[in-house]
Amino acid sequence: MPQIQPLLVVAAALVDADGRILLQQRPPGTSMAGLWEFPGGKVEVGEAPEAALIRELNEELGIATHASCLAPAAFASEPLGERHLLLLLYVCRKWQGVPEALHATALKWVRPSQMYALDMPPADLPLIGLLDALL
Numbered sequence: 001m002p003q004i005q006p007l008l009v010v011a012a013a014l015v016d017a018d019g020r021i022l023l024q025q026r027p028p029g030t031s032m033a034g035l036w037e038f039p040g041g042k043v044e045v046g047e048a049p050e051a052a053l054i055r056e057l058n059e060e061l062g063i064a065t066h067a068s069c070l071a072p073a074a075f076a077s078e079p080l081g082e083r084h085l086l087l088l089l090y091v092c093r094k095w096q097g098v099p100e101a102l103h104a105t106a107l108k109w110v111r112p113s114q115m116y117a118l119d120m121p122p123a124d125l126p127l128i129g130l131l132d133a134l135l
Contacts, residue, residue, distance in 0.1 A: 007083045010053040011040030011124075012092045013073060014099065019135050020111055023118070024060065024104035036108070036118045038089065038127075039099075049088050060104065063097040074130050078123035087123045091134070111135075 014022040023036040041056040043049055050067040057063050070090040078085045101107045110118070112132035120128075 004084045005082070007080060007085050008043040008049070009040060009085060009087045009123075010043055010049045010056065011038035011087055011089050012053055012057060012070070013038055013089060013127075013131055014057075014095065015091060015093045015135065016109060018109075020109040021115075021131065021135075022061075022099055023108055023110060023115070023120075024101060025106045025108075027103065027105045032121050034105075034119065036115075036120050037124055039104075050090075053090060057092075057095070060102055061097075061099040061107075062102055063095045063099050065092055065095040069094040073134065074127050076123040076126050080123075085123050087127075089127055091131075 022039065024039050026033050026035050026037060039057060039060050040053055043052040050070050053070060054065055054067065057065060069092050072088070073091045074089045076087040099107060112128055112135055115128045
């Protein structure tokens with residue numbers, strides 16, 4: 001049996017004071033372009049998941065947060081071509097700065113129940129019900 005290389009990805013459910021979660025739209029020219037997703041990205045070799053998420057939130061949204069503000073919430077496991085995606089989702093309620101779409105086409109704040117109507121990557125879909133129950 002061929003060995004599958006896992007792809008470790010981290011993402012944040014940024015929750016505002018009204019209980020809404022920030023989603024970003026994948027830009028044209030990327031895989032799954034146009035889909036709405038939780039902000040985050042790949043964990044680099046030698047990088048801790050929390051450090052990767054702090055870096056990605058700064059690169060993608062221009063915001064800063066701390067590892068103590070990241071609460072592990074859930075994970076998703078999804079085949080992705082020759083690799084296998086393992087997505088670690090954290091809930092974050094505290095950050096500095098105002099999120100901006102630095103690498104995304106658009107941003108939107110939505111309630112978890114509104115996510116069911118959005119086009120989202122397959123790995124994100126199982127997380128919606130969990131967030132709906134948590135928040």
